[in-house]
Amino acid sequence: MTTPISTVSTLQALLTRRRIAADLQDQMGRASQEVSTGTRADVYRSLGMRSAETLALRARMDRNAGLIASNQVLGNRMEMMAELLGVIRGTAQGVLDLAISSRDAPGATVEAMQTAARTALDQLQSQINASYHGAALFAGVDSGQPPLQGWDEVNPRSGLSPRDVVEGVIGGGFTGAADAAAKAAELETIFASADAGQPARNFEATFYNGTPRLDAGGAPSPRLTAHVEEGVTLSYGVQANDAPFTELLRGLSMLAATDPAQIADPDAYRAWVGAAVDAVSAGVEGLIETEARLGGQQQLLAQTIATQTDRNDLYNSQILSLEGVDPYEAASRLSTLQTQLEATYAVTARLSRLSFLNFM
Known part of the structure; x- marks a missing residue:
């Protein structure tokens, strides 16, 4: 019986060995990558059907990371708002400290009250008109332009400047306490944007260029909000037409538009200067409340970012358990x-x- 002998040529054996060597080199490359990175060289081939798990985890982690990034930008914006509110309050407090001793009758500071109020209005215009990344901080949703009109700048919408409005109300001065009180009440209506007879004089028509409190239909205008978490929206808007700002600006405008030292009638002085100082005081108190409310919102945002950061760490751990390799x-x-x-x-x-x- 003849037994066939299978032979392999030297060339064929050589080519086979070269193919084996090339395959081993490829496997070594992948193994070397896994040793250096700690993750599988070909994740989806290694995981097979479980690839869907890592894809879903990565998608959730990317969404969560996007929220963290946007929340951090929002946190920086809110921090700048909080700092400016403190500066604005400090500016107003300086005038209040000066004027309080001369509230009911001319005192040692009466000569400086008008200049101090006028200087404060200029400072407040710069502070309130501050922007962050090109968006005005206190203009509301309409953040494309500075919210506060300059004291001597004519607003093209009304054809008046803030100074025109206030001096137009004061006219030639005060004939007595009743006249001073009536003119103070008229300005209160104007700064509340409630002057239906001459709407061009209203605060939101001449003094302010941001989002109005009410829309054309009389409903409250939308405030600035941010989507900070899945299903969670944070309302954080602070606007220059909020009551603390309008009260503050009303009192300072009253002191800046007339020289208290020139009001001869004691009762008229008490009615006018008293109303102005009370408005500045109310504005300062309102700003403190606004700062406290914003501080609570900042705390909520910081807690949200911390939770999202922990969640990202968890996602990363879960992904590593799927895609990682045992280094040994x-x-x-x-x-x-x-x-x-x-x-x-x-x-x-x-x-x-x-x-x-x-x-x-």
């Missing part, structure tokens, strides 16, 4: 592959040196 197993596999590759190189080198003459 990967290093052992790399060492084994290196040994196999070295052996393959040795055999391949020996085969490459063989020829028919070696057996003659």
